[in-house]
Amino acid sequence: MLETTIAAIRPADDAAMAAARELHGRLTKPAGSLGALEELSVRLAGLAGACPPPLPEPAAVAIFAGDHGVHAQRVSPWPQEVTAQMIGNFLAGGAVVNAFARQAGASVTVVDVGVATPLPTEPAVLDPAVLDPAAPRLVVASVRRGTRDLTVTAALTRDEALAAVQTGIRIADELIDAGAGILLTGDMGIGNTTPAAVLIAAFTGADPLDTTGRGTGVDDPTYAHKVAVVRAALARHTLDPADPLGVLAAVGGLEHAALAGLILGAAARRTPVLLDGVIAVSAALAAAAFAPDAVCAMVAGHRSAEPGATVALRHLGLDPLIDLGLRLGEGTGALLALPVVTGAVRVLHEVATFDSAGVAEK
Ligand SMILES: O=C(O)c1ccc[n+]([C@@H]2O[C@H](COP(=O)([O-])O)[C@@H](O)[C@H]2O)c1
Numbered sequence: 001m002l003e004t005t006i007a008a009i010r011p012a013d014d015a016a017m018a019a020a021r022e023l024h025g026r027l028t029k030p031a032g033s034l035g036a037l038e039e040l041s042v043r044l045a046g047l048a049g050a051c052p053p054p055l056p057e058p059a060a061v062a063i064f065a066g067d068h069g070v071h072a073q074r075v076s077p078w079p080q081e082v083t084a085q086m087i088g089n090f091l092a093g094g095a096v097v098n099a100f101a102r103q104a105g106a107s108v109t110v111v112d113v114g115v116a117t118p119l120p121t122e123p124a125v126l127d128p129a130v131l132d133p134a135a136p137r138l139v140v141a142s143v144r145r146g147t148r149d150l151t152v153t154a155a156l157t158r159d160e161a162l163a164a165v166q167t168g169i170r171i172a173d174e175l176i177d178a179g180a181g182i183l184l185t186g187d188m189g190i191g192n193t194t195p196a197a198v199l200i201a202a203f204t205g206a207d208p209l210d211t212t213g214r215g216t217g218v219d220d221p222t223y224a225h226k227v228a229v230v231r232a233a234l235a236r237h238t239l240d241p242a243d244p245l246g247v248l249a250a251v252g253g254l255e256h257a258a259l260a261g262l263i264l265g266a267a268a269r270r271t272p273v274l275l276d277g278v279i280a281v282s283a284a285l286a287a288a289a290f291a292p293d294a295v296c297a298m299v300a301g302h303r304s305a306e307p308g309a310t311v312a313l314r315h316l317g318l319d320p321l322i323d324l325g326l327r328l329g330e331g332t333g334a335l336l337a338l339p340v341v342t343g344a345v346r347v348l349h350e351v352a353t354f355d356s357a358g359v360a361e362k
């Protein structure tokens with residue numbers, strides 16, 4: 001499945017992009033007055049191969065959850081059980097992501113790809129429809145109960161990493177088959193900013209000081225220790241950016257691998273994928289290493305407060321739509337950016353031309 005997905009990813013359609021640029025020039029607004037929204041709409045036309053591209057509706061958030069062996073190194077102040085407990089909160093509709101998803105009319109799919117502790121017993125709604133915006137859905141696709149400690153050994157085998165990537169592709173296909181017009185990345189995993197920092201350093205060559213942040217909020221001594229853990233991981237493993245599956249296996253998390261799969265799956269279906277924070281953009285680097293043209297499908301929702309996010313976005317050549325100092329994850333930053341993406345596309349569908357509206361041009 002991974003090979004066929006990668007093979008299906010194509011470059012942007014130049015004719016559709018040229019048509020979108022030409023249309024922008026005829027709409028009743030000064031040229032360039034919609035700033036970054038104009039280039040975003042052009043990119044989405046290129047992705048869809050159509051001008052205007054389809055409105056990005058309905059929206060579907062996929063939250064991939066996993067635990068991390070490196071948690072044993074005390075890189076996060078939070079107990080590992082919080083990952084499973086927050087899944088309960090997502091399914092009950094009580095997390096920030098649920099509040100923002102209700103506001104945006106987006107569905108929420110929670111995917112257990114490798115949570116270490118038992119999940120809450122019953123979801124609030126049994127077996128909801130795939131894109132039901134009112135009922136979060138749980139998919140259990142656990143590869144193993146958390147990764148191994150990447151400072152000691154490879155976090156995953158190649159087969160385990162591949163299984164998680166394939167799960168991400170399968171979820172993308174399922175959501176798009178159900179009618180989703182845009183996918184939004186979400187993640188939950190206590191400790192997952194540490195593998196994100198290692199992945200970003202591995203794919204960009206940046207120094208761990210520039211890729212490591214405070215995650216959920218660590219104090220100064222713990223932050224210094226976390227940077228040392230990231231450095232130790234880079235020294236421990238031979239990481240070849242041309243072998244993204246090998247990198248994900250050595251130092252990734254199951255949610256990072258699954259997110260890479262989701263992004264590849266969306267790109268193969270020419271469907272935009274709105275990236276959330278540092279975990280998403282670390283996975284996006286892996287996706288781009290698998291298939292450089294996958295970047296055409298990526299929209300950077302926001303700039304996470306984690307420094308590694310800025311390093312990764314620069315490497316991908318993406319400008320984030322909003323910059324609010326968020327560092328929550330779950331898909332929250334992507335959901336806040338969703339109306340901006342919809343607005344960018346809506347302009348191409350609904351705004352009158354100078355000619356049709358009888359407005360004089362300069
Ligand atoms: O999205 C982000 O950029 C982001 C930044 C900091 C923390 N998080 C979330 O916080 C958790 C990981 O933080 P930590 O400190 O345990 O590594 C995990 O559940 C992430 O979703 C997310």
Ligand SMILES: Cc1cc2nc[nH]c2cc1C
Pocket residue numbers: 078082086187188189216328329330
């Ligand atoms: C409470 C809590 C909620 C989260 N959501 C995403 N990561 C999280 C980490 C914690 C600790």
